Amino acid sequence: MTILKGHQSWLFRDKPALLSSGTVVGPFEGRGPLGRDFDIVHDDSLVGQDSWEKAERTYLEEAAKIALQKAGMTQDQISFYIGGDLMNQITSSSYAARTLAMPYIGMFGACSTSMESLAIASYLISTGGAKHVLAGTCSHNSTAEKQFRYPTEYGSQKPPYAQYTVTGAGAVLVASEGDGPRVAAATIGRVVDMGITDPFNMGAAMAPAAVDTIVSHFRDLGVGPDHYDLIVTGGLGEGRARACQRPVRQASHPDAQDAFSRLRHDDLRLRQADGAGRRQRLAAAPPS
Amino acid sequence: MANNKIKKLTPVQQEYRQLALKRQPARPVALNCLRAFVVGGLICTLGQGIQEAFMRFADMTQKEAAAPTVAVLIAISVVLTAAGVYDKLGQWAGAGTAVPVTGFANAMSSAAIEHRSEGLVLGTGANMFKLAGSVIVFGTVAAFIIGLLRFIFGYGG
Structure with a gap:
């Protein structure tokens, strides 16, 4: 059972379980603070493929395979595969879906694709629309640079605040029953455009939507930041989330103003995590 | 044009933009200028050296040596781009590696490889x-306009 709670949140009565997960990353991510937590760290970001796009697809295929192996399941036991990536026509995910040979629902929400997929997967499970759903997403630094910025070998000077798109993939197996963390609720966020157009400063562009989604989540569920041990967002960059509170409060709908007045500056324990390793208690999907 | 874009934003967007700009680490402009000056200067010195070498050893005039000099610089730039070095050099040197002819060669070859x-x-x-x-489009347009002015005012006949 799923019920609509508040304006834009789903409350899952029979909380879907996350049976297993698979994470595969490139060399740069492997050297990061979460390096030891990934299932596979590749030394070669091309993973023996002849294009960045094929490499990205390979990462996702491996992540999906690991998630299935850990749960001891096979492809034909999975009802749907839900996922997406950053490429045009979500190329990498669609080709990975060809390999996985599961019924496929393609998603696109830019950086929010991972949580968007997880939210829809949980929804399908809790309404009885599926027994096992694989939710996955992938990105590759070089394909993202190529599509959104400059060729990888182009010698332009990046500003000191430039962010780095993750090379890696993650997949999680969502099921109606079993052991594992449970998804209790999901809040679908709005697109909040604050006029940031710098392709190197994605954090500043996404932060207002992230805050809007988190505030909406609190409002819909009638809880505050204290309700959670940890609030994790992906890839906003240092201190950005705190930086955007005031203008967002002014831009948001009247309800959000109340939420903000309850939400003192220090209360919002918004911790930053690396884009690849987002572990979220709160299944919020900020659009970006 | 950039100013027009900013004016179209709502007051809230403008305020957020200001806030975001204030929070983001500033580019080290003075350091970037110094690096660009040093590296750009070194590339030009290298070019001058190559030209001198063509004039001394291949018995060319200064004018004749210009074209092969540029070709050698382009070749060096393309090799460094293919070896994955030029983008790292560009991150350090900024305009120093972007402005000389080597930057143009890098822009072409990096896109070709990609x-x-x-x-x-x-x-x-x-x-x-x-x-x-x-660069080519606006270079041609600029050359056309200058050529037209020259024709109208009759400089240099």
Whole structure:
């Protein structure tokens, strides 16, 4: 059972379980603070493929395979595969879906694709629309640079605040029953455009939507930041989330103003995590 | 144009933009200028050295030596781009490696390499001028306008 709670949140009565997960990353991510937590760290970001796009697809295929192996399941036991990536026509995910040979629902929400997929997967499970759903997403630094910025070998000077798109993939197996963390609720966020157009400063562009989604989540569920041990967002960059509170409060709908007045500056324990390793208690999907 | 874009934003957007700009680490402009000056200067000195060498050892005049000098600089730039060195150099040197002819060669070759995976004709061929194309377009337009002015005012007959 799923019920609509508040304006834009789903409350899952029979909380879907996350049976297993698979994470595969490139060399740069492997050297990061979460390096030891990934299932596979590749030394070669091309993973023996002849294009960045094929490499990205390979990462996702491996992540999906690991998630299935850990749960001891096979492809034909999975009802749907839900996922997406950053490429045009979500190329990498669609080709990975060809390999996985599961019924496929393609998603696109830019950086929010991972949580968007997880939210829809949980929804399908809790309404009885599926027994096992694989939710996955992938990105590759070089394909993202190529599509959104400059060729990888182009010698332009990046500003000191430039962010780095993750090379890696993650997949999680969502099921109606079993052991594992449970998804209790999901809040679908709005697109909040604050006029940031710098392709190197994605954090500043996404932060207002992230805050809007988190505030909406609190409002819909009638809880505050204290309700959670940890609030994790992906890839906003240092201190950005705190930086955007005031203008967002002014831009948001009247309800959000109340939420903000309850939400003192220090209360919002918004911790930053690396884009690849987002572990979220709160299944919020900020659009970006 | 950038100013027009900013004016179109709502007051809230403008305020957020200001806030975001204030929070983001500033570019080290003075340091960037110094690096650009040193590296750009070194590249030009190298070019001068190559030209001198052509004049001394290949018995060329200064004018004759200009074209092969540029060709050698371009070749060096393309080799460094293919070896994956030029982008790292560019991150350090900024305009120092972007402005000289080596920067133009890097813009062409990096796009050519990047799109090779999409095929020789539709990949490399079609995308090679992706970054450098605008230089050629506006260079040609500027040359046309200057040529027109020269024709109208009759300078240099």
